[in-house]
Amino acid sequence: MSTDKNLLSKLAAGDKHGEDSPYFDGWKAYDNNPFHPTHNPQGVIQMGLAENQLCSDLIKEWIKANPHASICTADGVDSFSDIAVFQDYHGLKQFRQAIAAFMGRARGGRASFEAERVVMSGGATGANETLMFCLADPGDAFLIPTPYYAAFDRDLRWRTGVKIIPVECNSSNNFQVTKQALESTYLKFQETGIKIKGLILANPSNPLGTTLDRETLETIVSFINDKQIHLVCDEIYAATAFAEPRFTSVAEIIRDMDHVNRDLIHIVYSLSKDMGLPGFRVGVVYSYNDAVVSCARRMSSFGLVSSQTQSFLAAMLSDQRFVDSFLVEVSKRVAKRHRMFTEGLKEMGISCLRSNAGLFVLMDLRQMLKDQTFESEMALWRVIINKVKINVSPGSSFHCSEPGWFRVCFANMDEDTLRIGLERIKDFVLGERDNKNCNNKKENKKRKSFQKNLKLSFSSMMYDEHVRSPRLMSPHSPLLRT
Amino acid sequence: MKHLSTKVTSNAHGQDSSYFLGWEEYEKNPYDEIKNPNGIIQMGLAENQLCFDLIETWLAKNPDAAGLKKDGHSIFKELALFQDYHGLPEFKKALAEFMEEIRGNRVTFDPRKIVLAAGSTSANETLMFCLAEPGDAFLLPTPYYPGFDRDLKWRTGAEIVPIHCSSSNGFQITESALQQAYQQAQKLDLKVKGVLVTNPSNPLGTMLTRKELNLLVDFITSKNIHLISDEIYSGTVFGFEHFVSVMDVLKDKKLENSEVSKRVHVVYSLSKDLGLPGFRVGAIYSNDEMVVSAATKMSSFGLVSSQTQYLLSALLSDKKFTSTYLDENQKRLKIRQKQLVSGLEAAGVTCLKSNAGLFCWVDMRHLLDTNTFEAELELWKKIVYEVKLNISPGSSCHCTEPGWFRVCFANMSEDTLDLAMERLKEYVESTDSRRVISKSSHERIKSLRKRTVSNWVFRVSWTDRVPDER
Numbered sequence: 001m002s003t004d005k006n007l008l009s010k011l012a013a014g015d016k017h018g019e020d021s022p023y024f025d026g027w028k029a030y031d032n033n034p035f036h037p038t039h040n041p042q043g044v045i046q047m048g049l050a051e052n053q054l055c056s057d058l059i060k061e062w063i064k065a066n067p068h069a070s071i072c073t074a075d076g077v078d079s080f081s082d083i084a085v086f087q088d089y090h091g092l093k094q095f096r097q098a099i100a101a102f103m104g105r106a107r108g109g110r111a112s113f114e115a116e117r118v119v120m121s122g123g124a125t126g127a128n129e130t131l132m133f134c135l136a137d138p139g140d141a142f143l144i145p146t147p148y149y150a151a152f153d154r155d156l157r158w159r160t161g162v163k164i165i166p167v168e169c170n171s172s173n174n175f176q177v178t179k180q181a182l183e184s185t186y187l188k189f190q191e192t193g194i195k196i197k198g199l200i201l202a203n204p205s206n207p208l209g210t211t212l213d214r215e216t217l218e219t220i221v222s223f224i225n226d227k228q229i230h231l232v233c234d235e236i237y238a239a240t241a242f243a244e245p246r247f248t249s250v251a252e253i254i255r256d257m258d259h260v261n262r263d264l265i266h267i268v269y270s271l272s273k274d275m276g277l278p279g280f281r282v283g284v285v286y287s288y289n290d291a292v293v294s295c296a297r298r299m300s301s302f303g304l305v306s307s308q309t310q311s312f313l314a315a316m317l318s319d320q321r322f323v324d325s326f327l328v329e330v331s332k333r334v335a336k337r338h339r340m341f342t343e344g345l346k347e348m349g350i351s352c353l354r355s356n357a358g359l360f361v362l363m364d365l366r367q368m369l370k371d372q373t374f375e376s377e378m379a380l381w382r383v384i385i386n387k388v389k390i391n392v393s394p395g396s397s398f399h400c401s402e403p404g405w406f407r408v409c410f411a412n413m414d415e416d417t418l419r420i421g422l423e424r425i426k427d428f429v430l431g432e433r434d435n436k437n438c439n440n441k442k443e444n445k446k447r448k449s450f451q452k453n454l455k456l457s458f459s460s461m462m463y464d465e466h467v468r469s470p471r472l473m474s475p476h477s478p479l480l481r482t
Numbered sequence: 483m484k485h486l487s488t489k490v491t492s493n494a495h496g497q498d499s500s501y502f503l504g505w506e507e508y509e510k511n512p513y514d515e516i517k518n519p520n521g522i523i524q525m526g527l528a529e530n531q532l533c534f535d536l537i538e539t540w541l542a543k544n545p546d547a548a549g550l551k552k553d554g555h556s557i558f559k560e561l562a563l564f565q566d567y568h569g570l571p572e573f574k575k576a577l578a579e580f581m582e583e584i585r586g587n588r589v590t591f592d593p594r595k596i597v598l599a600a601g602s603t604s605a606n607e608t609l610m611f612c613l614a615e616p617g618d619a620f621l622l623p624t625p626y627y628p629g630f631d632r633d634l635k636w637r638t639g640a641e642i643v644p645i646h647c648s649s650s651n652g653f654q655i656t657e658s659a660l661q662q663a664y665q666q667a668q669k670l671d672l673k674v675k676g677v678l679v680t681n682p683s684n685p686l687g688t689m690l691t692r693k694e695l696n697l698l699v700d701f702i703t704s705k706n707i708h709l710i711s712d713e714i715y716s717g718t719v720f721g722f723e724h725f726v727s728v729m730d731v732l733k734d735k736k737l738e739n740s741e742v743s744k745r746v747h748v749v750y751s752l753s754k755d756l757g758l759p760g761f762r763v764g765a766i767y768s769n770d771e772m773v774v775s776a777a778t779k780m781s782s783f784g785l786v787s788s789q790t791q792y793l794l795s796a797l798l799s800d801k802k803f804t805s806t807y808l809d810e811n812q813k814r815l816k817i818r819q820k821q822l823v824s825g826l827e828a829a830g831v832t833c834l835k836s837n838a839g840l841f842c843w844v845d846m847r848h849l850l851d852t853n854t855f856e857a858e859l860e861l862w863k864k865i866v867y868e869v870k871l872n873i874s875p876g877s878s879c880h881c882t883e884p885g886w887f888r889v890c891f892a893n894m895s896e897d898t899l900d901l902a903m904e905r906l907k908e909y910v911e912s913t914d915s916r917r918v919i920s921k922s923s924h925e926r927i928k929s930l931r932k933r934t935v936s937n938w939v940f941r942v943s944w945t946d947r948v949p950d951e952r
Binding site for chain 2: 007008009010011012013017019051053056059060063070072073074077080081083084085086087122123125126129133134135136137138140154155158159197228229230263264272276277278279280281289291292294295298299301302303304305306307308309312
């Protein structure tokens, strides 16, 4: 019995959720054969998941030392009933205050945030969608610099009916967004009659791992102010910045630019990356526009943070000493992993986009493409998944305008696993080089079987229809922050 | 304002309604036994505060669940990272079994057909996104939960067309009322995608009869539309008859694997039965794979905190706990309801005979000056400001007859409830001595002037302090 699609909405019957894209093949490969150091050492290593697993020990220690923070322990159970019934969409006062304070600390104290403007949402996923509902009507559009986080296609557009207009950036200037690109894209699309309501970007960027420098941010703010359109800054990776240029929040910029219309400025935040708590679903809409705060707050009914979680985090994030030392550690550990990974790659002649934040790097494999096309990128990617056995994210899934870039995550596994990942990449790269040399010199070297396949793969896999068809959704929902 | 979406500037969120004025007044002057004994008693909040001791005792006996541990080992990290929109499998299994237990294990729920959501608020909205296009309509029997205006319509663009129910038959749904509503939708050029009922009903506190359920299933079969049964109060049934779910009816009619069964969807939540509205645990149950699939993806916008899923999976997996809890919950609700009903009777006020929910549907028609919604609001204002009780006027629930009020009984202590009843009695007695009209509680004013609710909804400068309650 198949469902009569007419009985369902277009949203339900269609595929605009974006999850049928071949992007998720990597996930499927991982789910079918997940790496485990002892149980499955030949399995696929997950390097497509932008999770921060580096600091959970610190949180665990805090939890042990602070039993009162949980409403379930003997120390905290007296609050159980009050917390269990608390569903006020303003959120627990202590929670909002703690979040506002944490946001300030995560920005090195260079910006301060008012608890009254903190609005809860179902993760940053919920926050971004809510802002679209508040700022745009169906058919309106938002500009977004490429490459951008894959799931924005769903989060910003699916149920809201809002359109996305990519502002192309390229590697010639390290994918920085330029005034010229913004202006020309804006003009071009405005002429088509489409109503452009704003610009949205992630800073630090996913997948670039870079922070916007002050000057660029000022340019962006001037641009939106000039056009009187909204600016949504998704600052979910704020505390992962570990090197210069230091992270500058849009909150700092507008404080110093008096003439800017603050009603146009909105920040999205979350604890999923900085604190590594994606499971707790803590998203924040922070707007300087009172009407938006009010509306977003009403909409937060559709995705409030569990009061159990609010209560726990209110306690933890109010502990200033913990917060400050935690933030220092996050930055340190991310830096260490980043260095380990990029230096490992450098040794084998692979460069990455220079980055100073995020839980990933953008690996430059353009030299390894058969030709500079996205078909070649996908072919290479399938080899990486199926032969090298690591799941990485191809640049095309982030709408990158140039083929050959791959986002690789480094903070969602232990150091040993990361080393194994590096080894596999090394074997693959060196094998590939040998392969090329072999072909060039026509030498008869012994090759590992996968290298043979590698040579064949470019011709056989590229146009494989089977490989292009939509896949079953992976059970681990990769469209969550990946 | 021109920069913002129409959702911001419209008031389709419904929060300007008079319903919330009472809340505002309560917030300004909340009753407290010691600190503010003359304050307003909150009786407009359908919360279940009767059984926390049972949960707290369980927590004390189960330190592992309480401390995010499994077999003594911390699973904090796993939970902190767990964001799979399919939900924690052990939680969905426990939830499915709990739902079965509430229905006397007469029907089964497959955990794979459960989609978690951030409260039934989110579950209902998500179902609308899945089943209706902007401009499509769902039929709802009146009176209905005021929050539906926001949850079902606001961001989805769907419409609600009321199925008018009247006190002449205890507000039961009739075939003619269903047909009339359907025709009305057609007159308005709205495509009807389904019917949504709350069973047990909010605000009535009654269960749908088998007759009504059969009627509904037949109706959606003939019209080829959906039926959403919001069974959020299913565990609050305290009468002699057990709760009959739409799932029972499908089974009895041998429609379990039929086409029709794919158009029947159940919404559930732990906010009422377990009294945990703060934890935001809602669920959609559907036999339609595509609905489950789409709703699962949409749940990304409002997942249940993994910390909460874990705690509750342990709680609900403890069958000894769940059976004791359900039993005790029902007992205590019954006693409390009886206390309210007797208190009302002492004040010469009756209510609709009910055996579920956390409230009674109270008949104050005899206290109205005229049989109009205007008079209902006047009475309501008096009750809020003079009697100092926040109760919910029927007009806010889209009731077609003035004079009915929803009064909650499970969100305060026994003593507070007693006090509330005393206040009401005093007011009624003092009013009676002033009234010219007959004291018979069933006599109605003959000049029946029907007014639409919208005339009487007045806008207040609402300051956003609206708890998300039912």
